[in-house]
Amino acid sequence: MRFDLVAQNWELFASGVWMTLQLTALSLVIGFCIALPFGLIRAKSNGIGSKLINAYVYAFRGTPLLVQLYLIYYGLSQFEAVRGSFAWVILRDAWWCALIAFSLNSGAYATEIIRGAIQSVSKGELEAAKSLGMSPFQVNRLVLIPIALRRSLPQYGNEVVFMLHGSVVASIITIQDILGVGRTLNARYYLAYEGFLTAAALYMSLAFVLVYTFRQLETRYLGYLRVSR
Amino acid sequence: MQNLIEYAPLLVRGAFTTIMLALASLALATVLGGLGAAGKIRGGLLVRSLVLGYTTIVRGVPDLVLILLIYFGGQRLINIAGKAIGVDYLELSKFWAGVAAIGFIYGAYLTETFRGAYMTVPSGQREAAMSIGMRPLQVLRAVTLPQLTRFALPGYANVWQVLIKSTAVVSVIGLEDLVGLANDAGKSVREPFLFFSAVFFTYLFFTWVSQTIFNAAERRYALKELGDAV
Numbered sequence: 001m002r003f004d005l006v007a008q009n010w011e012l013f014a015s016g017v018w019m020t021l022q023l024t025a026l027s028l029v030i031g032f033c034i035a036l037p038f039g040l041i042r043a044k045s046n047g048i049g050s051k052l053i054n055a056y057v058y059a060f061r062g063t064p065l066l067v068q069l070y071l072i073y074y075g076l077s078q079f080e081a082v083r084g085s086f087a088w089v090i091l092r093d094a095w096w097c098a099l100i101a102f103s104l105n106s107g108a109y110a111t112e113i114i115r116g117a118i119q120s121v122s123k124g125e126l127e128a129a130k131s132l133g134m135s136p137f138q139v140n141r142l143v144l145i146p147i148a149l150r151r152s153l154p155q156y157g158n159e160v161v162f163m164l165h166g167s168v169v170a171s172i173i174t175i176q177d178i179l180g181v182g183r184t185l186n187a188r189y190y191l192a193y194e195g196f197l198t199a200a201a202l203y204m205s206l207a208f209v210l211v212y213t214f215r216q217l218e219t220r221y222l223g224y225l226r227v228s229r
Numbered sequence: 230m231q232n233l234i235e236y237a238p239l240l241v242r243g244a245f246t247t248i249m250l251a252l253a254s255l256a257l258a259t260v261l262g263g264l265g266a267a268g269k270i271r272g273g274l275l276v277r278s279l280v281l282g283y284t285t286i287v288r289g290v291p292d293l294v295l296i297l298l299i300y301f302g303g304q305r306l307i308n309i310a311g312k313a314i315g316v317d318y319l320e321l322s323k324f325w326a327g328v329a330a331i332g333f334i335y336g337a338y339l340t341e342t343f344r345g346a347y348m349t350v351p352s353g354q355r356e357a358a359m360s361i362g363m364r365p366l367q368v369l370r371a372v373t374l375p376q377l378t379r380f381a382l383p384g385y386a387n388v389w390q391v392l393i394k395s396t397a398v399v400s401v402i403g404l405e406d407l408v409g410l411a412n413d414a415g416k417s418v419r420e421p422f423l424f425f426s427a428v429f430f431t432y433l434f435f436t437w438v439s440q441t442i443f444n445a446a447e448r449r450y451a452l453k454e455l456g457d458a459v
Contacts, residue, residue: 062436063429064397067408071429074415075422165291172293172401179294192305196298204289 005189006198009181016181017202023177024167026099028160031106038107039114040140053111060108066169068105073097073173098170102163109159117152118144150221157214161207168203178202232418233427240424243410244431250327250406251393257332258392262339269344280340287337293398296330300402303329327399335392342384347373349380379450386443393435407431 006013038053060068076082076091083092090096121144129143171180182195233240268280287295304321311319350373358368400409407428415424 059429059433063432064394064408066397066400067425067428067432070408070412071422071425074412075425078420078422168291168293169398172398179291179297182294183297186301192301193298196294196302200290200294200298203291203294204286207289 002189002191002194003198005185005191006194009185012176012181012185013178013198013202016176016178016199017206019175019180020164020167020170020177020203020206023095023098023102023170023175024160024164027102027106027167028163030099030103031110031163034103034107035110035114036145038111039118040145042111042115043118057108057111060105061112065101065105065166066172069098069101069169069173072101094170094173094175098167098173098175102167102170105166106159106163109162110156113152113155113159114148116155117148120151121147153214153218153222157211157218160214161210164206164210165203230423232414232420233423236414236418236424239410239414240407240427240431243405243407246324246405247393247396247407248435250324250331250396250399250404251389253324253328254331254335254396255389255392257328258335258339258388261332261336262343265336265340266343266347269340270347284337284340287334290334292331292334292395293401295334296327296399296402299330299333300326323399323402323404326402327396327404331392331395331399334395335388338388338391339385342381342388343377345384346377346381350376375450379452382443382447382450386439386447389439389443390436393439394432397432 038057041050042053042057072091073094082088125143125147126139129139134142167177168179170177171183174180176184179196179199182199185191185195185198265280265283268276272280300321300323303326307319307321311317354372354376355368358372359365363371396406397408400406400412403409411424411428412421415421418424
């Protein structure tokens with residue numbers, strides 16, 4: 001084992017960690033911005049909009065993230081119209097394609113989480129808010145959404161770790177994230193283990209930090225549910 | 230479209246590989262999950278800490294990292310071992326490397342599923358069965374397993390749905406599965422969107438069929454209303 005080579009190239013791994021965190025965090029933020037309105041619509045209406053959102057959620061949750069990424073990165077280049085358009089600057093770039101695929105994927109999973117959380121809010125709480133004379137907008141903003149977001153914390157924590165792990169497929173389309181750096185190191189020095197083992201250890205540490213953080217958040221924001229039990 | 234029809238037999242072969250990969254991985258994961266759960270419930274301190282290490286480590290590492298580690302690391306080990314006994318070159322099967330990695334990962338998740346389901350069966354029932362003279366194996370077969378099946382099914386279905394999507398990344402080590410073959414074909418005829426769309430809808434079909442089957446199974450093993458049981 002030549003872990004001295006890993007140590008020598010620590011800057012490479014540091015930039016890999018940064019790349020992974022950046023892609024994961026941005027996808028989660030964009031995914032959340034998609035999911036909040038979509039989750040609300042899914043929970044509250046049954047119209048055509050809700051059905052379309054359901055189709056999106058179903059399609060992205062029912063297929064591998066890798067296939068979604070290939071479809072955007074390799075697939076879209078098939079069309080002359082895409083290659084000629086202003087969007088080509090973005091769509092020929094691996095990083096942007098990964099961000100788009102990850103965001104859409106995370107958005108689909110988070111929509112389902114938020115829909116479930118909204119539907120779990122008890123009617124009494126909403127009626128109480130209404131009886132105080134709150135407008136529907138106020139009920140949503142002050143009561144429904146804060147309660148739903150708190151309740152979605154445990155599942156959302158899973159989704160965050162899931163996204164961190166899912167982001168490894170970025171390395172397949174040449175992005176130098178943690179795994180990408182590990183593969184580069186292995187290829188450069190003709191190694192079989194060291195780069196992958198280092199990547200595994202880094203992903204594991206990040207996952208543990210995230211799990212721990214969400215556990216803290218749950219005690220902070222969901223503690224009141226535990227007391228009542 | 231013409232190209233897609235021409236390549237259809239190839240894609241069907243790839244889809245078949247994908248399904249076999251998923252089923253073999255599920256079989257391995259089920260065995261590991263069963264052993265892990267048994268170890269967590271019945272094992273001594275050493276076994277319990279080993280299982281804890283297994284489930285903790287595996288759930289922290291992404292699937293692709295483990296696949297690459299097992300495939301390239303395993304190949305290196307085989308080369309070293311081969312040299313020692315004088316065999317020239319043995320190639321590690323991509324299919325079985327994929328099965329080993331995916332089975333190993335989802336075995337950790339199934340350990341938790343099975344353990345949780347086992348815990349939901351009240352211990353009083355097992356004690357009652359033993360007190361009327363049933364042997365431990367009889368208790369397991371007639372009392373614990375039927376109920377464990379019911380409690381474990383939703384979690385098992387979940388793991389399967391994640392597992393089958395996980396098979397896509399095995400194409401990265403060059404396995405000629407659905408994704409790998411569609412990637413090659415789509416690039417050679419310059420219609421990647423068409424071919425990846427076909428893959429997209431095939432996976433959607435797989436997950437839809439699995440959902441239907443598991444829903445039926447959950448109905449089959451569900452608690453019947455008292456009226457039905459009589």
